[in-house]
Amino acid sequence: MRLVQAGLLALLLFCCGAPAFADVAVPALTGRVVDQTGTLSSSEQADLSRTLADFEKRKGSQIAVLIVPTTQPESIEQFSIRVAEAWKIGRQKVDDGAILLVAKNDRKLRIEVGYGLEGALTDATTKRIIDEIIAPRFKSGDFAGGITAGAERMMKVIDGEPLPAPAARSEWTSSPNMIENLFDAAPFLLIGSLFVGGLLRAVFGRFIGSAVAAAVASAAVWFLFASFPLAFAAGLVAFVILFIADASTSSGGSGGSYSGGSWSSGSSSSSSSSSGSFSGGGGSFGGGGASGSW
């Protein structure tokens, strides 16, 4: 019995241990500076975060710093593009994000540059920042100084690049997304309300049925997009269409298909709009930047 237990335990341990050979998981984006090694003191982290936040307010582009112990078995480039794809630093469509990644035990670092900044932070420039500014300080053990100086240099370079002016954060994360999503969902909304409206009209009669369906539609839009004007417009449109349209009530069975993929597809793409502290704005990366070691 004991043997079996021991065997089970060993198996369990093996199963738990196995992921250690897998790729390093992308750390959660808890702030502009994510330090998994305890290299930076909390005051240094706070200072750097504040500088980067101020820079975003002033210029609009986002810079994040990540320090991990190792990226093995992946190369730092592979890990870094995964982080970039997960974090989505930088504004959507402008793609003006950059990530300074340090793999401390591997003695490697990389600056990953978003599409929109590749003109300013070119490969050669980032390589120089790494070789001439960061690496010498890292060599002498001054990690905080190296990271701060490197980040400052990156900001200076980005400052020279004409970028779209920063907008208030809440606006650019939610509002264009919302309109786009509404357009994406529009056909489904229309068909869905036609079916449901037809059903309701059969139950309640033409006027009340249309009104109820319109109310349901606007409630749904309000729930999905959290915008009163949009909800009102959707309700109005639904009411007018239903009141005028002559579509019959026959297709009760299709009600199910309406509730299937359509609504959820609308809401799933409008995910990252709620930003408590710091989140990527949806910038994309294509592997630009440079790596170095110290």
Add this chain to the structure above:
Amino acid sequence: MRKFLTVLAALATLGLSGCGYNAIQTNDEQVKSAWSEVVNQYQRRADLVPNLVNSVKGFAQQEKDVLLGVTNARAKVGSVQATPDVVNDPGALQKFQAAQGELSSALSRLLVVTENYPQLKSDALFKDLMSQLEGTENRITVARNRYIKSVQDYNVGVRTFPNNLTAMMFGYKEKANFSVANEGEISTAPKVDFNPTPAPAK
């Protein structure tokens, strides 16, 4: 009549998205844009080559064979047509890959040779070019990865039920992907080793 038309329009819309026609279109477009990005990045590398050759030439005139090899490979790359139709033609993709692979290995031979010229290696222009080349190689890797993934999405979409019926009806075939055999061919490091120090580029 109007009633009938409304229902028909609704059914057609639902039907098309239900049988995956829209999904196939989306994936198809994604493959195309991913492929464009691959070609774009390979082009970027090809554009770098003349500068690189020139800067090496200034310091290492005697490495004629290697320089010539790179120039020839570069010329060959330019002659292979990289039209969007390549994604539908495994043979063309293979040709494209072979040409690019040849340039890759010619370039890495060049980089091995440059190890012998410390003066060249400390030259600022050469350093910049090297970082650009490294960055471009990395971009190529990323672009290829994304292409592979988008083709995977597309192929899975085209082959699974019920989308495969739609694909058959509209004539959508599987797309060519970067194959493992060629992958190996491209990523093998050249066996030329002049120095105990490893080559700077992969």
